[in-house]
Amino acid sequence: MEAVKDITETAAVDLGDLLDAGDDAVVILEAGDTRLLAHRAVLADRSPVFAAMFAHDTLEASSGAVSIPDVGGPVLRQLVSYLYTLRAPQLPGAAPQLLAAADKYGVSRLKAECERQVAAQLTVETAAAAAVLAVRHSCSDLKHAALAFIKTCPFEVMATQGWADAMLHQPKDLIEVSRLLYDPPPKSRSLSAEERGWRLVQAAERGAVGQLRALIAAGADVGARGGWGQTALHWAAYRGDVEAVWLLVGAGAAVDARDGGGCTPLHYAAANGHAEVVAALLDAGADRGATTGDGETALDIARQWNHRRLVEMLS
Numbered sequence: 001m002e003a004v005k006d007i008t009e010t011a012a013v014d015l016g017d018l019l020d021a022g023d024d025a026v027v028i029l030e031a032g033d034t035r036l037l038a039h040r041a042v043l044a045d046r047s048p049v050f051a052a053m054f055a056h057d058t059l060e061a062s063s064g065a066v067s068i069p070d071v072g073g074p075v076l077r078q079l080v081s082y083l084y085t086l087r088a089p090q091l092p093g094a095a096p097q098l099l100a101a102a103d104k105y106g107v108s109r110l111k112a113e114c115e116r117q118v119a120a121q122l123t124v125e126t127a128a129a130a131a132v133l134a135v136r137h138s139c140s141d142l143k144h145a146a147l148a149f150i151k152t153c154p155f156e157v158m159a160t161q162g163w164a165d166a167m168l169h170q171p172k173d174l175i176e177v178s179r180l181l182y183d184p185p186p187k188s189r190s191l192s193a194e195e196r197g198w199r200l201v202q203a204a205e206r207g208a209v210g211q212l213r214a215l216i217a218a219g220a221d222v223g224a225r226g227g228w229g230q231t232a233l234h235w236a237a238y239r240g241d242v243e244a245v246w247l248l249v250g251a252g253a254a255v256d257a258r259d260g261g262g263c264t265p266l267h268y269a270a271a272n273g274h275a276e277v278v279a280a281l282l283d284a285g286a287d288r289g290a291t292t293g294d295g296e297t298a299l300d301i302a303r304q305w306n307h308r309r310l311v312e313m314l315s
Helices: 002-020 040-046 048-055 059-063 073-085 092-104 108-120 127-136 140-152 154-158 161-169 171-182 193-206 209-217 232-239 242-250 265-271 275-283 298-304 308-314
Strands: 026-031 034-039 065-067
Touching: 026 040, 026 073, 034 040, 034 073, 040 048, 040 073, 073 092, 092 108, 092 127, 108 127, 108 140, 127 140, 127 154, 127 161, 127 171, 140 154, 140 171, 154 161, 161 171, 193 209, 193 232, 209 242, 232 242, 232 265, 232 275, 242 275, 265 275, 265 298, 275 308, 298 308
Parallel strands: 026 065
Antiparallel strands: 026 034
């Protein structure tokens, strides 16, 4: 409960600065007959989609109005309420529509909470819709829960109006659900050392820390390299994934490994402004004076990209 309290209080403090904002800081959100006023700063801070919309020369940025035709008015209100309060509404009946809106606008925490609410309300009538929703919006936990539920009573679920509606309106998604229900799991096989190393690099590139941990436990070579000579640590530094960085360093990854252009993980972190990763790499003994093939240090790169905090750290 303390963690939730801290998040809520931080949100309230941050939003207090908006009380004196002028009219230019406000946009109109339109969904059907519903029109809501919201602060650009709040929308951009909570949603990467809104942030990109307002950062470029878009119609929405210039007009101060955003049309959201595929979201109903009540759902829009719930979405905006969450963006301001970081409190997910406990309305299981609206969770599927709110999940879709959260996915569209990149609000990952709200999406995860809606996913949990939908999974908690699985019934014979709702299972098909939940499974289709999970497939369409890449909700792995909900997909596993819905498929497991359907497998306990497949004929009952397939006899529902929910299944019939999915067949009529979302046939492609329902085909994928059917495939997942009846395709046998792939046969397990042992991986070669080369394949384990390749998968380790790929897992780091995607930010799949759980898979990284499993591959390291299975003996994957933390020095394995991808196509341009990047190690898993290069990719973890590029993404700013501190947990993955410490996991790889703890497993013996070379902190000063160089890619095909002579860049170390420290160069990658400096270029992308990841201060926590820079600090972790320096603590692990990374050479701040290492140069790329073009003779640039991490400090040179931080200066080029105007990452002032990193310039101070690397000076």
